[in-house]
Amino acid sequence: MKRERANMSLKRGDSVEVSSEEEGFTGAWFPATILRKIGNVFLVEFRDLMTDDEKSKLKEKVKAHLIRPEPEALNRQWFFLNEEVDVYDQDGWWRGFVDGILPQNKYVVYFKQTLEKLEYDITQLRLHQDWIDGKWVKNSENMGIKEPNPKCPLLSAGDVENIPSKSVKRSNKTNEKRSEVKVSESSGAHNWKLETLLTDLREVLHINNEEHANELRCITSGQYK
Numbered sequence: 746m747k748r749e750r751a752n753m754s755l756k757r758g759d760s761v762e763v764s765s766e767e768e769g770f771t772g773a774w775f776p777a778t779i780l781r782k783i784g785n786v787f788l789v790e791f792r793d794l795m796t797d798d799e800k801s802k803l804k805e806k807v808k809a810h811l812i813r814p815e816p817e818a819l820n821r822q823w824f825f826l827n828e829e830v831d832v833y834d835q836d837g838w839w840r841g842f843v844d845g846i847l848p849q850n851k852y853v854v855y856f857k858q859t860l861e862k863l864e865y866d867i868t869q870l871r872l873h874q875d876w877i878d879g880k881w882v883k884n885s886e887n888m889g890i891k892e893p894n895p896k897c898p899l900l901s902a903g904d905v906e907n908i909p910s911k912s913v914k915r916s917n918k919t920n921e922k923r924s925e926v927k928v929s930e931s932s933g934a935h936n937w938k939l940e941t942l943l944t945d946l947r948e949v950l951h952i953n954n955e956e957h958a959n960e961l962r963c964i965t966s967g968q969y970k
Contacts, residue, residue, distance in 0.1 A: 755779055773840075794837075829873040
């Protein structure tokens with residue numbers, strides 16, 4: 746009832762997300778726009794769902810408890826293993842868990858309802874949030890997950906044991922290079938040797954100049970132990 750009351754303030758033109766009680770769609774949320782309010786029901790037009798003839802966007806009357814505001818975009822540049830996320834696929838957002846971290850901003854997501862594991866680009870993922878008592882609650886707040894430092898987003902040595910085998914080799918090599926750079930820097934190594942190590946580090950991480958500079962700041966500041 747609280748969700749229903751909170752949703753009654755929604756008005757024409759608002760961007761929302763709509764759920765369904767139909768089998769096979771439970772838990773998914775589909776972007777839509779409110780066209781008008783009819784008592785305790787809203788007429789909405791879906792953003793990407795089309796009519797059967799594919800000639801126009803689908804319009805439906807939706808009960809208040811099956812609708813929620815569109816969540817504020819949370820700009821995430823990475824996700825944790827086992828973190829709860831929403832994946833945009835088949836015209837809607839589907840709830841899942843990060844099951845694998847792959848190179849080039851790719852993630853494997855596990856879906857409990859279908860027992861599937863599928864690969865997605867980071868642009869298709871967002872942090873899962875719940876609409877509770879008229880406000881958005883991040884899953885990290887419910888589970889006590891500590892969000893990463895945005896200045897040093899790459900994985901630390903302590904995280905490696907939790908990552909699937911495809912990513913472990915790359916992470917181990919990354920941390921080895923970080924250690925070599927730090928030792929060479931602290932021992933006053935010649936510039937040519939240090940430059941070689943820094944170049945190797947950049948090749949291992951597959952990063953651009955700005956990201957490379959940020960990585961060096963993290964190493965020299967002691968944020969990687």
